[in-house]
Structure formats: C-alpha cells, structure tokens
Amino acid sequence: MTRGGTSRLRTALCDRLGIRHPIFGFSHEPDVVVAIAQAGGFPILGLARDAPEHIPAIVADVERRLAGLPYGIDLMLPSRVPQQADLDSLRRNLPREHVEFVQALRQRFDIKPPSRPSFFTSQARSEALFQAQIEAVLGSSALGIATAIGLRPELIDRARSLGKVTFSLVGSVRHAQKALALGVDVLVAQGYDAGGHTGPIGTLSLVPQVIGAADGKPVLAAGGIATGAQVLGCLGMGAQGAWLGTLWMGAKESHTPRALLQRLIASGSEDTVISRAHSGKPCRVVRSDWIDAWAQAGAPAPLDMPLQQVLTGEVFASIHENDDPRLIYEAAGQSVFGIDAPTCVADQMRKLVDEMEDAWDRLRRCARP
Numbered sequence: 001m002t003r004g005g006t007s008r009l010r011t012a013l014c015d016r017l018g019i020r021h022p023i024f025g026f027s028h029e030p031d032v033v034v035a036i037a038q039a040g041g042f043p044i045l046g047l048a049r050d051a052p053e054h055i056p057a058i059v060a061d062v063e064r065r066l067a068g069l070p071y072g073i074d075l076m077l078p079s080r081v082p083q084q085a086d087l088d089s090l091r092r093n094l095p096r097e098h099v100e101f102v103q104a105l106r107q108r109f110d111i112k113p114p115s116r117p118s119f120f121t122s123q124a125r126s127e128a129l130f131q132a133q134i135e136a137v138l139g140s141s142a143l144g145i146a147t148a149i150g151l152r153p154e155l156i157d158r159a160r161s162l163g164k165v166t167f168s169l170v171g172s173v174r175h176a177q178k179a180l181a182l183g184v185d186v187l188v189a190q191g192y193d194a195g196g197h198t199g200p201i202g203t204l205s206l207v208p209q210v211i212g213a214a215d216g217k218p219v220l221a222a223g224g225i226a227t228g229a230q231v232l233g234c235l236g237m238g239a240q241g242a243w244l245g246t247l248w249m250g251a252k253e254s255h256t257p258r259a260l261l262q263r264l265i266a267s268g269s270e271d272t273v274i275s276r277a278h279s280g281k282p283c284r285v286v287r288s289d290w291i292d293a294w295a296q297a298g299a300p301a302p303l304d305m306p307l308q309q310v311l312t313g314e315v316f317a318s319i320h321e322n323d324d325p326r327l328i329y330e331a332a333g334q335s336v337f338g339i340d341a342p343t344c345v346a347d348q349m350r351k352l353v354d355e356m357e358d359a360w361d362r363l364r365r366c367a368r369p
Contacts, residue, residue: 006040006223007353009014009232009360011240013186013218014033017143017153017165018044021233022241024220026074030062031253035345040353042148042241044167045250047117048076052132059140072144072167073137076197077130077152077191078281085126090310097300098311105293113314116322120313125306138162146188149197149281152285156182169222171199188243192199195246195284198274204237208332224269226248226338226357232363244352246332250339251348259325263288265341269334276301278316280297280308286336288329290319332351 007019014022020040026047027033046063047055060332068133075182080160116122124185134155137145145159146167156166160183168179169188177189190209191203201209203223211219222243223236231242249256249264256264267286274284277294278304285291294302302308309316 039349077150191223280305
C-alpha cells in the first residue's frame, strides 16, 4: 500500500463494509468514533451507558459528522435483569452489609457525592431499559449493530431486515454457536485479554476455535490487541479484522480524565484485573485503590448485575467527575501496554497500519522459496 492510504492487507469484510483497513474500533466517545472512520477503520459506538432518551441526539450528531462514512453501534444486553427497575426501590433494598461497606469506603477515601447526574446515578439495567435502547438504535443509520453480553433474536432479525450487519461478541464456541443459530453476520471472538466483560479463554486460543465453528462466516479477533503486528497475526489465523477498544483511551478524542490517562500510561498488562466490583459480572479493569478494596479480606462479594452498579454507581461517577488519582479506574484490557503517551486517533491508526505493513514485510522475508 501507499503509507496512509488503503492497506494491501484487506479482507472481504473490509469490502463489504466499505473501509480501508481491517481495524475495528470500539469507544463510548463520539469523537473517537468519528476519527476512526475518517482514518479508514470501522468504528463502533458504545451506547450501553446512555439513557434511551439521549441516544437519538448522540447518533444524529455522529452521523452528521461522519457524512456517510460507515459505523456501528454496540449495546450490552445481559439476561437475568429485572423487567422494570425502579432505582430508589432497588437502593432501599440493598443488603445492609454491602451498604455499610461502601459507606465505610466512602469515608475512608473521602468520596464526595457527584455534583451532576450520569447514567450510573440515574439508571439501573433492566429489560425495559434495553428495549428502549434497542428502539433508539434501530432508528439510526448505523451500518452495523453489535451486542456484547447477551443475544436478542428480535434485535438481530429487525436489524438485518433494515439492511444492517449484525455482530456478536462471543467468548466461547458455545456462545458462537448460539449467535450463528440466530443468524448473526459477524462473530467477534473476544478473549480473556479483553477489557470489560470477558470470558476465561485467551484470544490466541479462542480465535481459531471460533473460526472453525463459524462455517465460513467472518470472524473478528478481540482482546489484548494494541499493535499492527497483532492485527496481522489475527489475519494470519483467519480473522477478517481486529477489534480494539482500550487503545483509543490514550487518544485526545477520548477525553479520558487526566488521572485515568496517567494511570493507563503507567500501567502494563499485569496492572489489569478481572473483578466483579464494577458491574457484578466478571469485568477486566485497570486496578485502583477502589478495585483493590473489594479484594481485601473481609470485603463482601459484589452483588449481581444490576445491583452492584446500583450500590456503587455514585462512587464511579464521583471518582471520574473529580478525577481522583487514587481511585479512578475503567474497563481496560491487557492491551493497555500500547498506551505509552497522550496521542490522537489519526496517529494511532497510522501507526497500526504501518506496523501491520512492517510485520507483513518481515514475514515475507522469513519465507523460503
């Protein structure tokens, strides 16, 4: 390829989606999404942390700035949540032991209440919330619709009927088979290395198994990916692209709080840990004093989703609002090693593509006639 142009290393899925590089980028930040698209990748806008009434305005702004460039939207739709969720009622019925433990931590760390509302202080995950998010997302012009935790047959059917490409993040062959049975178009094999909610199988072990089960349907690799050489390795295994999330938090477009950015820059893969303290489900996060407190002797076991975020949502909002360097954390994968300085998405994409090309050239030199 011409450096900065369209990659030589393209796949059929790149052609199907109309993108220049086999790089898929997940972010909750609209500015990151726009920048990835402009740099030739396929961005996926995470809207699981947004109230349904806010989604149409977010989407409209993103689509205006994308000016027709393709993108996707991701929702998290776990099962076993209440049909309806009244936040005040849920708070009143939290176990006393957990309430007292969190209150003791708030006093210990001098955590002030947040000064403004956020998703974590105003919402509790429920089927009603998910359905409202789904309706808002299906009204978008997004080319792709991805689901992280959970599958909803109706969403997949409706999205495909609207001409959208459906993606499902899977952490095992069993999950992949369920998604395929529902007609999902693209499987995202997300390994244990990944940030956020993830399963027990490492990316290098999971990807070939999911490709084997996919019966020719495209598979993306996700989890712990931070370099172009890793992207090429994923293509070499048979994936049609790589899905990256953590890396973009180092870009200025992510608006990562300063203390969190410094924590990410200072962290290596071993500084991430899988904890249920964030959401109630196993979730890989970058460690902080808040996360470590939940692993100390005598700490109660985190509550199941959605109750853990009902219990701790105000704390999460506060430590981000106040940019607390002791406590701030976020979902982050073992790919955090790739964040070594503040940067921007355009430079990150350029580096990934150049590294992918360099790795391809090294591989060719290794080949024997």
